């Protein structure tokens with residue numbers, strides 16, 4: 165649905181994006197993760213043609229991002245804090261304002277359902293709403309025309325966990341029933357881990373990892389080995405073992421390329437004196453902590 169290759173963007177001579185290669189496949193929820201300032205918003209803005217790129221290619225819904233026109237915008241629902249809404253309007257007035265732009269594509273019944281489900285106040289002007297309510301209003305303005313592609317740029321910033329959960333559950337249900345493609349950016353894995361099918365991590369203007377959650381979780385294993393006495397670490401440990409820690413009579417590491425029983429054979433061969441082994445799958449959050457730790461070790 166979106167293909168980005170070699171995307172580069174500079175601001176005042178400083179690189180923000182250094183050759184981003186990213187795929188947002190159809191029918192999946194792709195979480196776009198990365199620390200503050202990694203370049204997530206810049207990537208999204210280039211894809212939405214809100215800013216121009218310096219180099220690279222972006223194909224979105226079959227067109228170059230630079231050629232996005234009304235035909236494509238009708239199929240895209242973009243929600244971002246950067247997108248200004250007319251603050252002096254109430255939600256029903258906002259919908260009256262937007263609806264005609266979409267003509268027959270706007271589904272009034274769906275709009276009514278969303279209004280009810282999202283529980284947004286109807287008489288309050290946008291300028292007097294909380295951040296959570298405003299984000300919900302922005303979502304409401306972007307969904308009734310049933311876009312095929314939903315792009316959410318940090319939709320949870322500043323939302324309290326309760327509102328975030330409500331918002332997420334609503335979106336999740338809709339995504340499942342409508343079969344939407346969702347591209348959602350966040351700097352926090354915790355916000356998106358429950359519903360992402362796919363993860364892409366941006367770090368310092370480059371993609372570090374992009375993979376389906378299922379394959380990611382199937383290749384990462386936390387390994388712990390126990391010994392009767394303190395043990396020395398052998399040289400030439402496999403490169404796919406990260407965050408190796410030896411503490412007294414235990415050794416722990418994360419195998420990032422686990423291939424089931426074969427990886428346990430590898431650890432037995434390297435540590436023949438281990439008396440007990442535990443190899444367990446990891447949650448997405450654990451995988452991220454392990455990766456973040458290994459980047460820190462590599463870069464400093």
Ligand SMILES: Nc1ncnc2c1ncn2[C@@H]1O[C@H](COP(=O)(O)OP(=O)(O)OP(=O)(O)O)[C@@H](O)[C@H]1O
Nearest residue numbers: 175180198199200201202203204205206207318351
């Ligand atoms: N309009 C701009 N002018 C100058 N620099 C900019 C501009 N927009 C972004 N940048 C810089 O580009 C880099 C990437 O910013 P971007 O907003 O894309 O990051 P992000 O990953 O979305 O961060 P966050 O999670 O904080 O929103 C940052 O160093 C930022 O300061």
